[in-house]
Amino acid sequence: MSAQRLDRLVRGAALAPATARGGLAPFPAVSCPLTHVAELPARTARTGPWPNWVSPSLLERLTELGIAAPWLHQITAAELARSGRDVVLSTGTASGKSLAYQLPALAALEENPRGRVLYLAPTKALAHDQLAAVAALAGPSVRPAAYDGDTPGDERDWVRQHSRWIVTNPDMLSRGILPRHPRWSSALRHLSFVVVDECHVYRGVFGAHVGNVLRRLRRICARYGAAPTFVLASATVADPEASALRLTGLDASAVTDDGSPRAASTFALWEPPWEHGNNGESTRRSATAETARILSDLVCDGARTVAFVRSRRGAEGVAAQARRLVADVDPVLAKRVAAYRGGYLPEERRELERQLDTGELLGVASTNALELGIDISGLDAVVLSGFPGTLASLWQQAGRAGRAGQESLAVFVAADDPLDHYLAHNPAAIFGRPVEASVFDPANPHVLGPQLRMAAAEYPLTESDLDLFGGQSARRSVVALVTAGDLRTRPGGWYWTHRHRPDVDLRSGGDSPVTIVETETGRMLGTVDGAASHSTVHSGALYVHQGASYVVDEFDLDNSVALVHAEEPEWTTRAQQITDLRIISTERSSTYGGVGVHRGLVDVTDQVVSYQRRRVWTGQVLAEFPLDLPPRLLQTAAVWITLDARTVVRSEVAEADLPGALHAAEHAAIGLLPLFATCDRWDIGGLSTALHPDTVAATIVVYDGHPGGAGFAERGHDAIRDWLTATRATIASCVCEFGCPSCIQSPKCGNGNSPLDKKAAVTILDTVLDALVDAGVARHPGDAQSSFVDEAATSRR
Numbered sequence: 118m119s120a121q122r123l124d125r126l127v128r129g130a131a132l133a134p135a136t137a138r139g140g141l142a143p144f145p146a147v148s149c150p151l152t153h154v155a156e157l158p159a160r161t162a163r164t165g166p167w168p169n170w171v172s173p174s175l176l177e178r179l180t181e182l183g184i185a186a187p188w189l190h191q192i193t194a195a196e197l198a199r200s201g202r203d204v205v206l207s208t209g210t211a212s213g214k215s216l217a218y219q220l221p222a223l224a225a226l227e228e229n230p231r232g233r234v235l236y237l238a239p240t241k242a243l244a245h246d247q248l249a250a251v252a253a254l255a256g257p258s259v260r261p262a263a264y265d266g267d268t269p270g271d272e273r274d275w276v277r278q279h280s281r282w283i284v285t286n287p288d289m290l291s292r293g294i295l296p297r298h299p300r301w302s303s304a305l306r307h308l309s310f311v312v313v314d315e316c317h318v319y320r321g322v323f324g325a326h327v328g329n330v331l332r333r334l335r336r337i338c339a340r341y342g343a344a345p346t347f348v349l350a351s352a353t354v355a356d357p358e359a360s361a362l363r364l365t366g367l368d369a370s371a372v373t374d375d376g377s378p379r380a381a382s383t384f385a386l387w388e389p390p391w392e393h394g395n396n397g398e399s400t401r402r403s404a405t406a407e408t409a410r411i412l413s414d415l416v417c418d419g420a421r422t423v424a425f426v427r428s429r430r431g432a433e434g435v436a437a438q439a440r441r442l443v444a445d446v447d448p449v450l451a452k453r454v455a456a457y458r459g460g461y462l463p464e465e466r467r468e469l470e471r472q473l474d475t476g477e478l479l480g481v482a483s484t485n486a487l488e489l490g491i492d493i494s495g496l497d498a499v500v501l502s503g504f505p506g507t508l509a510s511l512w513q514q515a516g517r518a519g520r521a522g523q524e525s526l527a528v529f530v531a532a533d534d535p536l537d538h539y540l541a542h543n544p545a546a547i548f549g550r551p552v553e554a555s556v557f558d559p560a561n562p563h564v565l566g567p568q569l570r571m572a573a574a575e576y577p578l579t580e581s582d583l584d585l586f587g588g589q590s591a592r593r594s595v596v597a598l599v600t601a602g603d604l605r606t607r608p609g610g611w612y613w614t615h616r617h618r619p620d621v622d623l624r625s626g627g628d629s630p631v632t633i634v635e636t637e638t639g640r641m642l643g644t645v646d647g648a649a650s651h652s653t654v655h656s657g658a659l660y661v662h663q664g665a666s667y668v669v670d671e672f673d674l675d676n677s678v679a680l681v682h683a684e685e686p687e688w689t690t691r692a693q694q695i696t697d698l699r700i701i702s703t704e705r706s707s708t709y710g711g712v713g714v715h716r717g718l719v720d721v722t723d724q725v726v727s728y729q730r731r732r733v734w735t736g737q738v739l740a741e742f743p744l745d746l747p748p749r750l751l752q753t754a755a756v757w758i759t760l761d762a763r764t765v766v767r768s769e770v771a772e773a774d775l776p777g778a779l780h781a782a783e784h785a786a787i788g789l790l791p792l793f794a795t796c797d798r799w800d801i802g803g804l805s806t807a808l809h810p811d812t813v814a815a816t817i818v819v820y821d822g823h824p825g826g827a828g829f830a831e832r833g834h835d836a837i838r839d840w841l842t843a844t845r846a847t848i849a850s851c852v853c854e855f856g857c858p859s860c861i862q863s864p865k866c867g868n869g870n871s872p873l874d875k876k877a878a879v880t881i882l883d884t885v886l887d888a889l890v891d892a893g894v895a896r897h898p899g900d901a902q903s904s905f906v907d908e909a910a911t912s913r914r
Contacts, residue, residue, distance in 0.1 A: 162377060233282075291623060337575060357369075423518075425484070453480065469481075499514055515529075651749065700812070753820050755826075760885070771877075775877070782848075784870075845882040848878055856875040
């Protein structure tokens with residue numbers, strides 16, 4: 118069935134309707150979009166007997182739920198947790214990881230009437246899904262309940278006093294539980310288990326914050342005499358023990374041998390084709406337009422489908438376009454297509470989840486809010502609009518289909534992006550290789566300092582606490598906090614000096630979220646992350662909410678509010694910004710002939726200076742308007758490559774072509790770094806110049822987009838040869854003549870993608886790679902990308 122559906126999709130691509138392109142005339146010629154099809158075989162279940170410590174009452178409830186026998190990995194993880202060992206369970210999507218921690222945790226609650234379990238999920242949707250699952254399995258004394266931002270105030274006291282299985286998230290743990298630990302003393306004193314679900318999503322600055330929050334939890338529990346067992350559930354990732362150690366500070370036993378069954382599935386790599394228009398110009402169909410068409414075809418084919426889209430605006434746009442396409446076939450069926458994303462109000466989110474679970478919705482365009490373990494049974498297909506940033510996320514999203522055991526279809530639609538183009542033509546980069554390990558640094562001083570402020574306000578810090586928080590890194594942060602007047606030193610430790618309680622946002626790098634308010638009604642539509650607000654809700658920006666378009670009337674920076682009015686224009690908006698970068702310090706530096714590879718700290722100044730109105734679907738620039746927004750300063754980690762004057766001359770790249778060559782190589786390198794670090798291109802930034810004042814050389818800089826860095830640039834530095842080899846291969850293999858979004862153009866370039874020189878970029882990268890190879894720079898040890906990077910290196914030679 119999946120293969121037949123895929124065949125119909127391919128035939129549909131050749132007959133793409135005019136409505137898929139905003140009513141333009143049909144293109145006369147379309148190439149086949151399929152670049153690779155992988156048939157993933159079925160896998161049979163491996164089961165074992167229930168552990169003898171599972172009570173008859175719990176066994177009875179398991180039988181009632183239709184669970185006849187546990188899978189082997191569930192037994193192994195449950196036995197380890199039961200014995201008091203910290204565990205990280207790293208198996209595939211829909212492998213029943215929940216039961217592996219539910220068994221020992223529920224058994225412990227049956228044996229200890231005062232015992233408690235704390236369950237942490239990265240999203241509210243996953244938390245509420247797991248709440249329903251444990252409620253169906255738990256005995257009446259467990260009283261599982263949610264404690265999050267949606268929990269009414271009058272219910273929170275009841276949860277704290279009576280619930281023995283508390284479902285929450287790291288944000289509420291950090292802001293609502295640990296600062297008020299005296300009120301939670303009974304729960305914390307009897308805490309038996311801490312479950313950290315979908316722990317692979319904790320990466321970058323968010324991962325660093327969560328790692329410190331979990332250390333704060335361990336510290337407060339120890340004060341009340343508790344040492345709970347930690348059970349971490351993760352997608353299949355490389356080196357789960359190391360990731361668990363970074364996240365919790367604990368040595369956890371890894372369980373990776375997946376005993377769950379898996380139905381056969383078809384996984385297609387799909388690159389939107391080049392189209393030759395009536396004016397003779399060639400353009401590639403956008404990934405969102407192609408995703409909307411595929412989603413509409415699958416809905417019309419009766420397939421329950423989720424399309425994952427990178428952005429909130431994209432999800433709304435795909436859902437709206439799919440509804441229009443389905444309405445051309447069946448207006449009633451079009452009502453069963455909707456968008457789902459973060460930023461919705463709680464009641465909207467719950468209703469969409471209910472409709473999706475019951476099958477009332479047949480097609481959904483979603484951000485990654487639906488990626489994590491929500492049990493969406495009966496999905497037939499998943500469409501991925503663009504690479505989601507990590508292979509772990511890609512397999513999580515693809516695994517949402519077929520969760521009831523039926524054959525399924527997954528289609529990866531490559532966006533106009535260097536990494537997506539590379540993946541579409543290098544299937545070995547996706548299939549048959551381990552998923553990358555998460556990258557984050559709990560010792561990042563921009564994260565550790567605020568977290569130590571929180572910890573000291575909860576209870577004075579002691580010397581032994583500093584070892585828990587990273588040893589020397591924590592000591593340096595404490596000295597800085599004392600100097601700043603936030604802490605004072607006493608014989609018993611370090612004390613918080615202020616009356617107000619400190620706070621830290623785990624997800625936004627310190628910027629407050631911006632509230633979107635409809636001017637005419639005063640209705641709150643949603644929120645956007647503060648770090649992204651300058652480019653997404655500036656005055657004049659187009660904002661989309663549940664399929665409805667709004668234009669921003671006023672962006673109030675002081676009050677973090679954007680006032681909007683409803684409007685359905687034929688254009689969208691894109692912010693333009695300028696960037697200045699200064700090198701502050703160099704931590705690592707190597708020179709290979711005239712090529713230098715460096716890592717250190719930089720100061721980056723960004724300022725959104727204007728925005729463009731672009732015609733929907735075609736991207737044609739209609740107008741550009743100036744903006745008066747303040748600059749934003751970021752001190753972060755970076756990797757940079759330098760070429761001295763002799764090396765530039767030896768490359769034979771003309772002086773006039775050098776800026777475009779460096780700029781094109783920078784764009785492509787940013788696009789390919791997510792292949793080697795768990796980030797996406799929006800987590801990182803870059804700058805290139807023919808002569809940088811701090812290096813006095815031609816320079817390409819790639820930096821982490823988070824204060825203090827998130828480990829991405831460091832990973833690029835360590836994998837420099839493989840990274841640049843893949844970058845060069847992506848540019849050289851693209852069929853365009855002068856450069857396109859699939860190789861060297863960037864959607865976030867503040868210079869309007871000018872100047873860019875595709876041919877000269879390949880030459881510059883050849884010069885750098887020749888220097889690295891001649892100097893014997895080694896491949897990064899243990900790189901999972903080795904097979905396809907070898908192929909790229911061979912083709913270069």
